[in-house]
Amino acid sequence: MNAPEQILRLTVNGDRLWQSLMDMARIGATPKGGVKRIALTPEDKAGRDQFVAWCRAAGLAVRIDRMGNIFARRAGVDAAAAPVMSGSHLDTQPSGGRFDGCYGVMAALEVCRSLDDYGIRTRAPLEVAVWTNEEGSRFTPVMEGSGVFVGAFTLEHARAQTDADGIAMGDALDAIGYSGETPMGFPVAAYFEAHIEQGPVLEDAGKVIGVVEGGLGQRWFNLTVTGMEAHAGPTPMRLRRDALQGATHIMQAIDALGRLTPSTRATVGYVKVEPNSRNVIPGRVTFSADLRAATVDELAQLESGMRAAAERVCRERGLTLAIEQTVEFPPTPFAPACRDAVRAAAARFGYPHMDLVSGAGHDAIYLASVCPTGMIFVPCKDGISHNEIEDAKPSDLTAGANVLLHAMLDRAGVA
């Protein structure tokens, strides 16, 4: 079985992968066909217990760190080598779907199970990872487990975060028995994450595999435009300083800036109008701008374009402007070697594939700061996720797992 030409044709067991996904989807299943498995709740514990049981049944060595991150290792021939890791998260949004996160974990587990089926050993160990609280629905920030793993923030900070009921994240971990003893962080040779796209690009292009080039950088802002609140009836148009009308021009400029390149995005998602009364000219409008781009240069172009447009609009209309930045994530290009491994595997199977960027956050974005990283996207129906109607095709999910198998073998080496 170890002859290269045979190895290059190996595939995972797609039926078993689908069955695992469906079995896991029963834990926290919602009446509408979605999943509610919020981080560190009894449902999350049940999902973790199921995953650990499957790992032990597959002969994987399970460790848990102080953040509740779970690592299930398949030994390599070279015991001293750093592992080639793959995983994602098992927690969901309050009205989540069956595939967001769970697919990346189940695909990595399926890679190990399939290698067992074929009796193939790798040089470096393989490691399936489950990251704690990726969604950030109960505890902030998002991607908390992987963030602490890579040192983006401290264990103490993360464990001290409280939910809406005042329960500390560390206490919640203790309560479900997933506050482990494994020290935080260890060397990783490479990290891959398979994930549904959570966007419409692959479906729109008719592709099965997205070779993720990296994560977009993000800059978020709050803009506040202040004019003069006045009664709609007695105030002629020419004497108004309408904060909302000014804001609409800035919002349109932000949208136009998002079209700078195919991968840039600019979104106004939040708007607050004051006093928000039908017969009062708005005196103040606060709104958000979410700017994303693949390079720092493009991000800077988006920001400066937004600032210039906002200042021009407010100057022309006698409005005052305040801009506050609330979020900054740098662009994260993935390692060429990992991207190439994903692309080559997709090409070898003849899967329609394309390069694309990850506009959303993923644990892989954090891992990229400590090791060569790649991601594999598969289509999801209508690009919808974070929704109980989230859906994906079994054939696409199998294709993604096949690509993951060969990307991991590429980096780990067949013994």
Add this chain to the structure above:
Amino acid sequence: MNAPEQILRLTVNGDRLWQSLMDMARIGATPKGGVKRIALTPEDKAGRDQFVAWCRAAGLAVRIDRMGNIFARRAGVDAAAAPVMSGSHLDTQPSGGRFDGCYGVMAALEVCRSLDDYGIRTRAPLEVAVWTNEEGSRFTPVMEGSGVFVGAFTLEHARAQTDADGIAMGDALDAIGYSGETPMGFPVAAYFEAHIEQGPVLEDAGKVIGVVEGGLGQRWFNLTVTGMEAHAGPTPMRLRRDALQGATHIMQAIDALGRLTPSTRATVGYVKVEPNSRNVIPGRVTFSADLRAATVDELAQLESGMRAAAERVCRERGLTLAIEQTVEFPPTPFAPACRDAVRAAAARFGYPHMDLVSGAGHDAIYLASVCPTGMIFVPCKDGISHNEIEDAKPSDLTAGANVLLHAMLDRAGVA
């Protein structure tokens, strides 16, 4: 004193008018210099009691109807003649000012007091009116007392309206002792109302007296634009159906329509974005349109222009549109004879004056449906009202009362 040339030079006692305004402003005075005298509260009762005491001291005959409207009559020589009426309201917004409403009542009272000073009798009786719940802050609708007086809706309907605590308007009237026995509605020969402008037009033009041509007609709408909610990160600009971006184009079209004539207005005051999350492309935006114009033809042009723009924007962007009308008030031109009487008085005193429209609602708008009606506007500082900083100049308030005096004499006739 009754020789015409002397009568034409008569003026009110501006100091007494100002003192009455300041005395009334102490009832419900707020720390910031405004007034909180919400309809049918203990403060409103205290204000009414003060007004009634002043009227009785001035020898006026006080009557109260079932809506709590107060009428204080100064007898005319012709006891059978219908009265020439003037008044406004004593209730305020929760954070109201010293002049909105109160000025019209005190100016009418001052007219009666000044005629007593001069020993002048009129042919027709004069009647000072205080209308119940003009502001609509506690009970809806606005202009409730004058609305029932003219038959716009029934006494039973109005008295059954409840406040936020479930207290019926009729019970609140009973509780403060202002549910009177005078039958609803009676013939009125003419109605005048002096009021602060509540807008910036007079101040901007450097005028002291506004000769009100009539009330603008109003049509209010709720527009709902629906696109596709999606994650801001993974969704490229070209694949979006952003409800907010579409809505901004409609909002701008509405503002542009408001510039059809100097007296038309079009305002978007209320906006609701869903889900209103910083990193989610808005799936639905609901917003208001408040269209006002002096003629039915202009109102129809505003409405059809808005509908056409909204339909075009939604068609071009793959959005769906729903438009619901919520308010309809027809335009109310005032009687030429009353407008002429106001204009002539302003001209005779040499007050800088101009014709303008009333964009806001006033009791006079309802009275215009049953008798010849006119209004006199005086400037308020920066056009601001419904605010504790509402302010007006004593000299302007005196000028308005002088014009009111002569407009009333013109219609009532000097005996």
